[in-house]
Amino acid sequence: MNGIEQNLIEILRQxxxxxxxxxxxxxxxxxxxxxxxxxxxxxxxxNKVQEILNKRPVLPDDIQWHLIGHxxxxxxxxxxxFISMIQSVDSLKLLKEISEQAIKNNRVIDxxxxxxxxxxxxxxxxxxxxxxxxxxxxxxxxxxxVKIRGLMGMAxxxxxxxxxxxxxxxxxxxFDELKEQFFVDQPGFNELSIGMSGDYEIxxxxxxxxxxVGTKIFGTR
Ligand SMILES: *Cc1c(COP(=O)(O)O)cnc(C)c1O
Numbered sequence: 001m002n003g004i005e006q007n008l009i010e011i012l013r014q015x016x017x018x019x020x021x022x023x024x025x026x027x028x029x030x031x032x033x034x035x036x037x038x039x040x041x042x043x044x045x046x047n048k049v050q051e052i053l054n055k056r057p058v059l060p061d062d063i064q065w066h067l068i069g070h071x072x073x074x075x076x077x078x079x080x081x082f083i084s085m086i087q088s089v090d091s092l093k094l095l096k097e098i099s100e101q102a103i104k105n106n107r108v109i110d111x112x113x114x115x116x117x118x119x120x121x122x123x124x125x126x127x128x129x130x131x132x133x134x135x136x137x138x139x140x141x142x143x144x145x146v147k148i149r150g151l152m153g154m155a156x157x158x159x160x161x162x163x164x165x166x167x168x169x170x171x172x173x174x175f176d177e178l179k180e181q182f183f184v185d186q187p188g189f190n191e192l193s194i195g196m197s198g199d200y201e202i203x204x205x206x207x208x209x210x211x212x213v214g215t216k217i218f219g220t221r
Contacts, residue, residue: 004032005039007217015211019204022066024214027221030055036217037063043084045212049075056082068212070124073097085110087152087193090124092134095146102145109145112152112193115174117167128174135182150191150209151175155199164199168206
């Protein structure tokens with residue numbers, strides 16, 4: 001494994017300015033985050049609220065934190081004052097709470113709707129029909145504390161590149177469909193967060209705008 005800085009340089013060389021890179025620092029110490037920060041990285045992703053709350057106070061203020069893991073409704077208020085994006089919105093109840101807490105903090109919080117695609121294990125995320133229902137509901141009942149910026153998804157846990165590509169392709173089609181159906185007049189619905197260490201090159205080819213890379217930057221957890 002190279003150093004964190006070399007890993008970042010290598011990824012940025014491959015991906016250039018085509019996508020936003022979220023450095024997934026879950027289970028890695030603040031020293032590793034500092035090293036990535038020194039190399040210029042500013043956006044970090046964590047999957048646990050408590051881990052963000054522990055790390056944030058000892059790190060630079062201009063880090064943008066993205067939550068990428070399942071979020072319990074009762075924890076929203078702890079991150080609402082500062083979270084840059086919540087990528088893992090997986091229920092209407094959660095979205096309502098994010099909006100309420102954002103309003104209390106005079107903020108509008110950027111959110112991605114997590115889509116359920118993986119064929120196995122993943123418990124979280126919306127199915128396609130659930131997404132349509134949710135967006136119809138939001139058309140009738142706007143929530144001013146949140147801005148829906150796009151979709152987040154994970155491919156199935158498999159080595160089958162064709163399957164991964166197919167799943168990403170399906171997500172991009174879904175994204176385009178929803179954009180046309182529900183967001184024609186909202187150019188801010190423009191983010192598709194797909195691609196991790198093992199599959200971000202395929203994801204970018206299929207239309208990713210945000211990649212979430214952990215292992216390839218920080219090593220194994
Ligand atoms: C851990 C995690 C990642 C990063 O995975 P790597 O394979 O280490 O790059 C990306 N997205 C989510 C939702 C994760 O939980």
